[in-house]
Amino acid sequence: MNPIFFRVDDRLIHGQVIEGWVKFLNATKIVVIDDKVTNDALQKLAMEIAVPSNIKVLITTVADSIGEIDSCLKKNEKTLALFSNLGDVVRTITLGLKIDSLNLGGLRFAKGKRLISETIFLDQEDAEILKKLLNLGIKINIQPTPSESFKNIQQILMEKF
Secondary structure (H helix, E strand, O other): OOOEEEEEEOOOOOHHHHHHHHHHHOOOEEEEEOHHHHOOHHHHHHHHHHOOOOOEEEEEOHHHHHHHHHHHHHHOOOEEEEEOOHHHHHHHHHOOOOOOEEEEEEEOOOOOOEEEEOOEEEOHHHHHHHHHHHHOOOEEEEOOOOOOOOEEHHHHHHHHO
16 A cells, blocks of 8 residues: 555645544655745744644655655655645646545635535636546545545536536
């Protein structure tokens, strides 16, 4: 089993991630892949102190994430890799990151986006990105917490877009 769990959640590190996913995955490391957070010292610090001390936290840029994820794989570290948006997922794949599966946890409402699941709002551009990722063979599901059943994004996209 791949020791890296890839998740898109625009809140990045928060209670569901720490209390739900980190425990469920027995993760020993969280890698936040986000250029904005990497360059925001206050937000970076807030995320780092929100995580229990026994969990390593690494906040990295999209460009640097490839090497960091590769290092986690080589060390077989159980890692939760977090993206805040779908565009960054595509950028990492373009740079060479291999993703087999992707969990969608939360994408908030913004103008032009519509609700497709309890925690996911998408616009046409997001839907096209998801279709592209599916065409690359990536398994994508919506599952806000480990205790909830997951929903396959392919069926939802066919119904909503």
